[in-house]
Amino acid sequence: MDRLLQGLLAGGLIAVLLIMRRRPRLGWLRLTFLGLAGFLVARYFFWRTFQTLGYDDPASFVAALTLYGAEGYGILMFALSAFVSARPIRRRPVGAVESWPTVDVFIPTYDEPVEVVKATLVAATAMDYPGTFQVYLLDDGGTWEKRHDPDPLKAAKARRRAQTLRELCAATGSRYLTRRDNRHAKVGNLNAALTRTAGELVLVLDCDHIPTVDFLRHTAVHFVADERLFLVQTPHFFVTPDPIEKNLALFNRMPAENDMFYEAIQPGLDFWESSFFCGSAAVLRRRALMEIGGFSGLSVTEDAETALTLHARGWRSRYLLKPMISGLQPETFTSFVKQRIRWAQGMVQLLLLKNPLRLKGLKRWQKLGYLNCMLFWFFPLARVVFLLAPLCYLYFGLHIYNAGVREIALYALPYLLALTLTANYLFGRVRWFLISEIYETMQSLFSLPAIIDTLRHPRKPRFTVTPKGEALYHDFISPLAGPFYLLILLTLGGMAAGWLRWQAFPDQRPLTLITLLWAGFNLIILIAALGALYERRQRRRTPRLPADDMPATLSIRGRAVRVRIRDFSIGGASLKAEGTFAPQGKTAVLELSHPVHRKVWRTDVELVTCTPEGEGGTLIGVRFFAPIPGGLPGHRPAGPRRQRPLAAHPPAA
């Protein structure tokens, strides 16, 4: 096709895409957008395949094929992503039902700080649910094996921790469960609990995932309406920044990194009947679980594996786009990378061991949905190629991309614009431009060896717990920064080599310039990544939760002052009073009404700070005297009416 024609076409379609961004992103307009962008991508792919691949020399050929493979991966992911995101949906609320199913709430823990577990336990037991539910703390840190560790210090620590948690459970009306050993890690822990409980439904909460009071009301009701429903998954909402957000000081200024998954991809997967279990904040049907012998543990991502297995057996899932838990992000980049490596390894394991394309019982659209989620985790392969490919040309003059400036302008540029516009169109409200590049680049260098290792030994990876609730007492550079220094140096060297190439080979200047721009883009991403590796201190161990200026009353020596609660934590709260406020003592009583029951709740607080704020207000910091109060707002300790005896045997599936 002639260049003029291609130029007109590409320019015209990009213009249309730009216009369409301002139109409603629903219905056939959404599909038209995806169709236009898909056309530009397919056009690039055909051009790239049939016009730019050629043999010059062995090194160039290998480099060119590698880059082509990375691009092919990107194009495949574009196609799968467009498929998944074609029609995201939101479930409408389901009304009340006559008979509510019984629910067991599982809170598995291993070695997290007691304060973190405490908040979750308190909140879980305070949930409002018309039916019967029981909270279980599944302590894998206090197993018989741990308590009798050959190392007396470790054994003593485990015994102390177990004892504390037992007391905590007793205080909150929840039940403490542990087992003999730690086999199969979290899956083993959950499955052990399954055999000792009997609720019709199981709510799984990570020990740092604090549920809202209405969690069960909104989720359990779906199981009544659909007998073949095995899962209702809800989004994970984090009250702390992940290390990258924190270190780049972008927390609460940009959408959280996981928003894209929970607000865009899961609703898309839900349309294709493929929304899957994310390990927490989800309710599952016991009967379905028992049909497959409990939670699956072949891979280190037991959640997705369990959902995949049940989907293949014809069970259905729903995704409820209503954030109803608040959790903690890993505090350090090391913990963050550890978590992501586990996810990547788990998905690669699933692809190899339970390939959805070969799994019988899955519908075709479900296969594609799972394939999208699994293949996504191969991004480190492509990212590293994109980082190194321009250097192959700048350093060694390898012909990695046989195309002239005009072709690049006519094919590659519209392709890149189409990808960017599509990402913005589908995920613009949940993901800032270039943020994916930073996150993926930062993970790639560390995930890549793990992925390659998993490809070689699919059964090797073992479950590792993501550290939560860590405290950082000083700023430091992450120990994982080394590879980024190296890459930045390499890229800078490559750009210097590019400058020499510019001088020495005037005929190659267009190509050199394009490659330099590419390397420059990589450099920006790498520098941003390096910035995100500067770990800032984090002293607070219990997170503050936003309270949305909830009205309350602060009574000091009989004088009531109307205040608004800005945020609170397990230890205290930040209040704002109108006008000037001069405290007449050190203690006060904080009084507020329960958001659901409207019952009044009071607690004694210690006044810690009192600072005048602009516009005539005063900021007041208070500390709770009883951090484990008899009840937080709305807390009703699980009474005998709601208690059920522990099951001696696993209930029949």
Added chain:
Amino acid sequence: MAQGFRQSWEHLGALLARIIGRRSPRRRLVPGLALGLLLLTVSVSALADGRTILPLAKMMTRPERILLRTTRADYTLHFPFSHRHRPVTVRLHLDFTHSNALIASRSQIRIRLNGVTIGQRHLSPPDTHKVLDLEIPPELVVAGYNELSFHVAQHYTEAHCEDPTSPELWTEIDTVRSRLILTWRPRPLAPRLSDLDRLISPTLPDYRFRLLLADDRLDDRQLRWGALVAQGVALRRDYAPLELALAFPKPTPTETAPLRMAPPDDDAALVGTRRQLRPFLSDSLYRAIQGPYLGIFPSPGRPERFVLVVSGTSAKEVEQAATAFVLMRFPLPDTATTLIREMQTPSPRPYAAIPAVEADTTYRFAQLGFTTREARRLTPSPLELTVFVPADWYAPETAEVTLHLHLAYNAGMRRDSLLEMRINGIFERAIQLPEESGAHYRDYRLTFPLRTLKPGINRITFHPYLVPAISGECRFFHTEHLAVTLYDDSTIQFPPVGHYVQLPDLSRFAATGFPYLGQDGAPTIQVLDPSPDSILAAWQLLGRLARINGMPLLQTRITFAVPKDEERHLIVVGRLDRLSDDLLRSAPIDPAARWKDWAYPAGWTPTAAEDWQTRLQRRLFGSGRVPVTLEPRHARIIQNGGPGNFALGLSFGDGKRLVTLFTARESLYPAVRRLTTTGLWSQMRGNLILWRADSKNLHWQRLGPSFHLGDAAPHLRLIFHFAQHPWRWVAVVLGVILLFAWAIHRLLQRFKRRHHPDAEEIAP
């Protein structure tokens, strides 16, 4: 001419002296006088001897000045000399200029003819412009092609301490003023049919061939016989100019000679049935014609010329004999006459007649006439591969030709040595030769866009630029070892293409004869009037097309009548006043009408301003052309003034066929003969041309509508169509995507109703 006289008398004097020296003075008087008279007669007859003045520029494919650079350089030319002539005198007049930096003691030019040094001269300043006249022994000139070479040694210092590539080392030969002057004497002929190719060879200068027809009432049969003979002559003359003549001889009573006719002025072919030719044939010759007959005889009274008799007992047999004359390009039979009993001619096949490459095919260079060649020393001649590309190829812009080169180069060359590939003189790609220890590449891959090739002959040349590893002033170094070899098992691969083309296009016609040499392999030619002028013009055009084809166009229909078959593409030749309204009903202009609607150039309409890519490239890199495509605009002036002395060529569509008209008010043949010379033929463009018999340039225009011809695959037709109408392409793509999106939308709606009736669509 004066030189010829002088030479003749010198020969005569020498001969006389020799004869007289053997005899006594008394007895040698009478015979001496007799011999003297005889020789005088011979001398006088030498007035008719030929003289050829051959400027060096005429020995070159593309005339240019010869520039000899570096310390050692040479240049070789070839010139033809017919075996029908005997060289009498040969003189080289050489006009050249050299650098004023050369030192006389070490700088010289040497001239060689067929490997023998015939002269040399110091290149000595300050007189830098030199004229050299060299008398060359005539026996050095051989029949066929002779090699004339110039060698220079150029130095700017006495010491052996100089840069051999220094820019002041040059000598330039003026190829227009420098010339070879040959006088020659025709040899008497004893012609045989096996000699035909040598008798009508391109080595003959100023050659004219005469067709002799017995009956001046010409009809389609004679037109066809002449067309076949004209093709036979044209093909044998190869690249040399073709000149035809038509005559109607008168019988003369001669008892002994086989032919009874006055000697024609040129080599000739006497064509007709036995009955028609009866007055011109001896009895024995008449009796010998018992079927299709070819006989070659010395011209009566002119033994240096020949007459070819093309005859038979019927018109069909005459045509068979003429066809045999065209086809007999191998030296058999080695007899003066032959009688043909049966003949098989190859059936026409699309593109088979043209030595053209085919799409989706890989050729070894050897198949395309390239033999393994080596380029050696500092400034070697380029290595050239010639391919003939069919005129109607159409492929996407992305279609590429792939070369797999097998080459080797010597050790001891610097890494900036390279082999540059040019296509039709334009640089396209380069191969660096970076290994100082030499290398041997097999399957070195080069690609270039198919559209770089033009319809017709394309020259892919490989220009070596070889630099010694050790060089510079005051250093001894070799240049003999600088060598690169390109092997003939290298391959060239052509992509799949369609056959689809926009017509009319006279440049395509000139380069390839398309569409007349296309699918059915031959044109239909209508001659508007029976005048020799128009007939010769038609034959001349047919001869030119046969040359492009490389094979005779046996399927050609040539007729005075209006062709009934309206499907075949038509060439019309004739006088302006014989043009009919019916013929010109689809033509953009009617040059014969009383009021002629002539178009005059009136500026240009830019169809596309500089596009953004080029602008970006220009601003970033300071390079890139400004690709404004200009469409000519015309002013139309309707008037009664006609083309006058101009001959006119006009090509236009008439239904599904192409009509190409060549016409003039008078003297059409001299104009057409001029048109068929290489210089003018290659200038044809557009669909309207004007020229005169003495023109060096022709004028052209593009007028009227165009149409498309070909059998391209549907997708190529679409590409071609959308290349002409790009917005339609954009609209179609948008339409298809919208339709696709709507269909998917409906399917998804149905899916949602079935599976998620309680959910609502969201836009995250």
